[in-house]
Amino acid sequence: MSLLRKTLQSSLSSLKQVRHVLAAPKKLSLDEFDGPSIKTDIPGPRSKELLRELNSLSTTHEVQFFCNYEESKGNYLVDVDGNVFLDIFMQISSLPLGYNHPALLKVLNDPANLSTLVNRPALGNLPPADFPLRVQNSLIAVAPKGLTNVKTMACGSCSNENAYKAIFMWYMTKQRGGAPPSPEELETCMYNKSPGAPDLTLMSFTGAFHGRTLGCLATTHSKAIHKLDIPSLDWPIAPFPQLKYPLEEHEAENRAEERRCLDQVHALFREYTSAGRPVCGVVVEPVQAEGGDNHASPEFFRELRAITKEYGAAFLVDEVQTGVGVTGSWWAHDLWQLDDPPDIVTFAKKMLGGGYFHTEEFRANSGYRIFNTWLGEPSKLAMCEAVVKTVQEENLLENVRQAGSVLLDGLKHLQTKYPTQLENARGLGTFIAIDCKGGDAHRNKILTDLKRKGIQSGGCGERTIRCRPALIFQPHHAEMVVNAMDEVLAEQA
Numbered sequence: 056m057s058l059l060r061k062t063l064q065s066s067l068s069s070l071k072q073v074r075h076v077l078a079a080p081k082k083l084s085l086d087e088f089d090g091p092s093i094k095t096d097i098p099g100p101r102s103k104e105l106l107r108e109l110n111s112l113s114t115t116h117e118v119q120f121f122c123n124y125e126e127s128k129g130n131y132l133v134d135v136d137g138n139v140f141l142d143i144f145m146q147i148s149s150l151p152l153g154y155n156h157p158a159l160l161k162v163l164n165d166p167a168n169l170s171t172l173v174n175r176p177a178l179g180n181l182p183p184a185d186f187p188l189r190v191q192n193s194l195i196a197v198a199p200k201g202l203t204n205v206k207t208m209a210c211g212s213c214s215n216e217n218a219y220k221a222i223f224m225w226y227m228t229k230q231r232g233g234a235p236p237s238p239e240e241l242e243t244c245m246y247n248k249s250p251g252a253p254d255l256t257l258m259s260f261t262g263a264f265h266g267r268t269l270g271c272l273a274t275t276h277s278k279a280i281h282k283l284d285i286p287s288l289d290w291p292i293a294p295f296p297q298l299k300y301p302l303e304e305h306e307a308e309n310r311a312e313e314r315r316c317l318d319q320v321h322a323l324f325r326e327y328t329s330a331g332r333p334v335c336g337v338v339v340e341p342v343q344a345e346g347g348d349n350h351a352s353p354e355f356f357r358e359l360r361a362i363t364k365e366y367g368a369a370f371l372v373d374e375v376q377t378g379v380g381v382t383g384s385w386w387a388h389d390l391w392q393l394d395d396p397p398d399i400v401t402f403a404k405k406m407l408g409g410g411y412f413h414t415e416e417f418r419a420n421s422g423y424r425i426f427n428t429w430l431g432e433p434s435k436l437a438m439c440e441a442v443v444k445t446v447q448e449e450n451l452l453e454n455v456r457q458a459g460s461v462l463l464d465g466l467k468h469l470q471t472k473y474p475t476q477l478e479n480a481r482g483l484g485t486f487i488a489i490d491c492k493g494g495d496a497h498r499n500k501i502l503t504d505l506k507r508k509g510i511q512s513g514g515c516g517e518r519t520i521r522c523r524p525a526l527i528f529q530p531h532h533a534e535m536v537v538n539a540m541d542e543v544l545a546e547q548a
């Protein structure tokens with residue numbers, strides 16, 4: 056028996072030992088394929104044909120291959136050439152229940168939902184009668200502790216962009232002490248000038264990703280290609296801790312590194328405030344995802360939260376990628392055990408629509424200040440409601456914890472077996488990553504070779520492979536991924 060098999064079996068048997076204390080996830084009866092099957096080059100001939108067609112109409116730099124979504128099922132993505140992939144990337148981490156999940160098909164096939172699908176409303180002006188109930192059953196049903204309000208949006212960038220605005224409005228409302236804006240403020244804001252457009256700032260971290268729209272981009276620092284040529288805002292950028300993994304073996308060093316970063320946060324607050332450019336808020340991801348799956352400890356986030364309080368700034372947690380159960384908790388920041396909840400939590404991706412949760416204080420004080428035509432999409436709320444129900448009924452958070460444990464143990468074993476190729480296996484739930492020692496080229500080669508073996512995965516940061524499966528990803532899928540990676544690494548060794 057191979058060492059890998061033994062490791063997986065021992066992790067499975069340790070899971071079995073604890074099963075009597077854990078609430079076991081309901082056995083998922085998924086209608087899906089037995090495993091990946093690859094018949095052509097990737098992209099295959101039909102994909103290449105479609106790529107030529109599309110390229111004459113639009114840029115296609117990022118297209119990998121074309122998909123057959125009708126045939127895709129559960130954890131498996133089918134392409135137009137009939138190749139079947141075990142998908143651990145799930146449309147850039149955005150499908151909670153995999154492909155064609157019956158609970159979602161039911162929502163979309165329900166005649167009662169037809170008018171929601173056909174008549175897309177301008178939700179801010181003319182919401183349908185069932186909107187309050189839909190918001191209650193989908194978003195509010197999973198609202199982070201302490202956050203009783205929600206604003207719906209379309210995508211992650213749009214959610215952050217509007218949350219930033221909410222922070223600046225909150226700050227200025229406090230500054231005015233309840234007085235209305237002055238005529239000068241109303242006039243100067245029309246020309247992007249102070250005092251109507253005040254010189255306020257928002258702090259973010261090196262390596263962060265909060266979206267690609269102009270405001271968000273000022274707080275995104277993961278890759279130069281996202282920012283190149285775009286004018287931006289001179290806002291404070293604090294260092295994000297560069298921790299050593301495994302975390303539990305480097306506690307003292309990591310604590311010192313987090314201390315260094317938190318000291319810088321203090322220093323930046325002081326520097327910008329004394330320059331007359333107040334820092335109104337801090338935005339942070341619970342795990343920096345696009346930036347390379349960089350972790351920090353719950354203590355770091357608790358202290359960061361305390362610092363924002365100390366300086367009267369808002370604390371915005373961007374859960375666009377970490378939310379919806381992938382870490383084994385619905386929200387990753389639940390794991391920090393904060394005394395004071397965040398002021399704002401943004402979401403999108405696996406919630407299927409975007410938006411932000413917030414406290415009462417962050418309600419806009421008049422109409423059209425936080426607004427756009429659609430403000431999200433009610434059919435996405437209906438789907439989100441089905442996701443929330445399915446996750447509860449099928450105990451999918453426990454499933455995530457169990458599948459994640461098998462995957463992480465498998466990757467840890469691989470980094471021991473291939474010490475010149477891999478390091479730093481890390482993760483929470485199935486939000487798991489591993490670094491490739493040979494850098495970007497090495498990582499990309501592994502991703503390509505995995506694809507040839509039928510594993511659809513993704514990269515992040517400079518040299519990281521990230522796993523972002525759906526919540527229905529199970530321990531046997533994790534074994535398939537580890538075995539495929541073992542074969543790829545053996546071929547490269």
Ligand SMILES: Cc1ncc(COP(=O)(O)O)c(C=O)c1O
Pocket residue numbers: 210211212213215264265266267340344345373374375376377403404
């Ligand atoms: C943490 C985080 N915030 C914001 C965004 C932006 O979301 P969207 O691509 O939906 O605009 C992303 C996207 O990857 C993200 O990972």
